[in-house]
Amino acid sequence: MSEVNAVEVRDLVKDFSTSFRRKPLRAVDHVSFTIAPGEVYGLIGPNGSGKSTTMKALLGLVSPTSGTCSIFGHDSSKVDSRQQVGFLPENPYFYKHLSGEETIRFYGKLCGMRGKALADRTNELLELVDLTDARHRRLGGYSKGMLQRIGLAQAIVQDPQLVILDEPTAGVDPIGSRQIRDLILALKERGITVFLCSHLLEQVQEVCDHVGIIHKGRLIKSGRLDDLISIEDQTEIVLQNADPALLEEIKQLVAKRAETTLLRTGKPRTTLEGLFLRETRHADSSRDE
Amino acid sequence: MSKPSKTALLSPARTLIIAGSTFTQLMRMKIFYFLLIFVLGALVLNFFDLPHTAGPESTGSDKLFSLKDPLVGAMHYFAIIIAVVATALVIPKDQEDRTLYTILAKPVPRLDYLLGKLLGILALILAGLLAMDLLLHLVLHNHTQELLAQRIADATKMGWPQDAIDSERADILRQGPSWALQGAILTIFLKAGIIAAAALLISTFSSSTIFTIICTTLVYFIGQFMADGRDYYEAAMQSKGGSELTSYAARLLSVIFPDFRPFEIVNAAVAGKPFPLDVLFKLLGLTSLYMGIYTVLSWFVFSDKEI
């Protein structure tokens, strides 16, 4: 039996009407992608490319102009679909008048958690995000990194199967970023699907299995990270104590020579950043033609 | 993947959670500092007499009226201002802080969210009114007993007949703490409830807090003027054959906007008149109608609002 996709976005279009121009602004233009359960999917794109709008459409915060979004097979415009979703928005502020502990408890109660289960879960999450010492402090006194961590805690309070993170490390110091990265990897290990948006391509490269590149509302590239960032017309042979001239000879020789270890063969890799820049420039020049 | 359980359209538990959070949020915004001003005012009135004239036939109960009137007026002010400002603030603040995203990203129907916000604000107003009511009654009870003892002693000394003394006592007690006064305070709360619901409706489509505050204040004033305006234009139509257009405009306004005139029964109750129970039930019915309409329309606008 085929497993239901954690996220399925089909031909999503979102137009925003503007006050002064008749023509509506198309923020998302026929975007389609899927996220399998247990995957970490990164949606990358410049500011104003439609990342947040796509996320909001998935969460039912905005209504698609056309197309569909579903979460584990359930229409994302329905409240029911959000039982298995946790969301951390970009630069969240939460209720400053609540303490860290109260914030987690508040969101836990909204998800229907009560009593000892909620209390235990609160303690567990505070320890997970390393905020046990600050549990009674009001969020108004939290640093940016602490807010992101408490945001992550509230996002997973009800132990959702899908976590959506919008710029989870934006404005966070390197140590904080590292902690958040580790948390995401921990979620991945537990089989939780993660859908994240970020500008910070290195970090996306570290945690994501799949990546989509969105530019001016269009998904211009999508696929497995490894596949996307590998270079097709190059191969690599990693040898110990060999020189390149012997490529063909080496192959045959390697087969004959038992003492030489052929470590791997494959295509050389560029960086994600390089791929991103190349693809967006290509897309722009295609449009101009 | 198991099918998620159907989320109820309206969950009292969820609504109360949001209401509690809203109440706490507003409390921690130090709104209750207003109460300090009220306490000060009550203390001043308790220990100092305002310049006050009374004729020789005065029963002295007029002093009790002079005590009640400004304090109930202050309670009225508090309730209306909180209803307008707090309600205008809550949704835009949540949206600005992105707290709204995190709440609605949970399985929280938008109706629960709206109702929770409204209930939180009403709880705040009610708590404030109860605190002020308690203080008012303490001060009023104190003054009533003092006045009663003094006037009865004077009347007995002057050899008044018993019926005159009884009449004096009844007059003073009528101006003292009474169920009619409680009815008046409840009426203030009901009026604030309507204003809060109207503010909530406006805030669902308003672009800013200031706009919501201004519009709600206009709704309030038009609602106060409603009955007078309607009567004036109807009279003008009958007597002078006034402009049909203005008459239709007046009628349209009276249809759209709430009519707060019945709620001015507060003044009669403060003046010592009885507060009939049937009137209280009618006001409750009217309030429920207004709040129901405004809340449903708020939900209608907010249900697919782009966040």
Added chain:
Amino acid sequence: MKTTRKLLLVFLALIAAGFAKLPFEKALTSDLRARRLLPPPLDLSTRKALGQSSYAIALGGFRSLIASMRNLKAHTYFEHQEWTKLEGEYNTITTLQPHTRYYWDVASWHLAYNAYADYGDKPNIPDARRRYLQKQFLARGLRFLEDGINNNPDDWRLRQSYVRILTDPFKPNDLPKAVATIEEAMNRSEVPEILERERLYALSRIPGREEDAWQAVQKLWKDDSNRSLPTLRLIYFSLQWKFSTPDQRTPLEVIFGPRNGTNDPALRRASRQNALKYLSYYWRRKREGFPMDGVRESIKLLLQEFNIPAQYSPLNPGDWRGYPAELFENPAAR
């Protein structure tokens, strides 16, 4: 759905709901006005008196607050004896709060008593003008009470205040009007007995209505608690002198002493002393028009009985300052 379309639907829904609630609201407002729990519509001409900001606040449902503030201002006019300005303030205040008895009462008191007395004392005013101004302010004071009664027809205290001005011995009186006012109140609802007594006092002073007064005093006399009231005792005494034969009359000692009379000589003597004092003061109020039947004769008899020297007789013309206490302490020593 587009926002504009939604807002249009909201507007239409408000109109539809408005039509549904309108009859209920109108009926409720009318009912409350009929029960005098709501003031009549704010007279738009009051706007001028209130000023724009106060008018807006008053319309904003804070009539009582504006009235209270204006009342403080009126008090300062009272302190400076600026009666016309005071009257203007109370015109506004009573328009804002027509169902608050206090404002009608104190307005009439200021004008009918304080202003009246002030113009009586003010120096450097020609007599004719003085009398004219006094008459004017008396009339204005009465007008406030008349309007107050119109707005609060069930409030007997306003009528009581009105009657007291009309029967004030130091002002021009209108006793038939005073009686009619009380009778109107009695027809509307049960009124306290004090008002019935005030009716009697006014009635007894109207020439030609002594018979009605006699009926009224007999009714009140039946209530034991009324028998301790000096004026009522005196009116009873006088009217019974007029309408009863000597053998039918209640003895003097019973009227002015213990209710059931007494055989104790000391108590009887004390009662008769009481009677002399009361009758003497009563006689000095002759100009107010109270019935005086049997009063002169009884005073003469009692003066003789107690050996009161002639110079202390209340029947003498001119000032009378009462009886020195020693006259009754040991008459034998005199």
